[in-house]
Amino acid sequence: MTPQVAAFYLYLTLAALIAVVFLVVAASTRRPREVSKRGANRLRAGFFVLLAVILFSALGLTLGRMPYDVWAGQIPDQVVYVTGKQFAFAVAGTPVETDEAWQEATMSPPVRVPAGSLVEFRVRSLDVNHGVAIYDPGGVLLGQIQAMPGYLSRLRMRFEQPGYYSMLCLEMCGYAHSSMRGVFIVEPRA
Secondary structure, eight states, rough: OOOHHHHHHHHHHHHHHHHHHHHHHHHHHSOOOOOHHHHHHHHHHHHHHHHHHHHHHHHHHHHHTTTHHHHHHHHOOOEEEEEEEETTEEESSSOOSSSSHHHHHSSOEEEEETTOOEEEEEEEEEESSSEEEOOTTTOOEEEEEEBBBBBBEEEEEEESSOEEOOOOSSSSTTTTGGOOEEEEEEEEOO
C-alpha cells in the first residue's frame, strides 16, 4: 500500500469518526438536561492530552525522515547555477550575476549532467521571487526551491533517469509566469 493510499484510508476513517461523534452529540442534545462543568472540563482535558499524544507521536515518527542532511558533508559532483529573471531561468555551469550573463546563458545549449552524480543547484534571482520546480522527463515534480533576489539557495539532488529535465516557476511572478522555464539534460553513465 502506498503512503498516499494509506493517508486516504486514514482520512476516511477519521471523517467517519467525526461524523459518528457529531451524530451522538446531536442526538444527546434533543432533551434538555443539566451539564456538569467539572465533567466537561475533564472531557476537554482528556481530548487535549489525546491530541497532544497523537501529534507528538506523529512528530517523532516523521522527524527522522526529514531530507535536509541526506548529503551533508558530501562534495557535489557538479554545480549547476540557476538564475531566474522574468520570464526564464538561466541554467549554466558558471555563476550568472548580470543581465548580460543571464541573456547569454538563456540562449546557450542546455547544461549536461551525468546520471547518478550528486548535483548542487545554486539558485538565485535577478529581479523578484521565483519558485524553481524540477520535473523529470515524465513530468513528475522531483523537488523545488525558492529563487530570491540577494540570496543564494542550494538544492542537492541525484538524477538516475537520462533525459531532458525541465524547470518551471511555481511562484506567481508576473504576466508571463506560466511560460517561465529552464532545461538541463541528464546523460547516461559512460
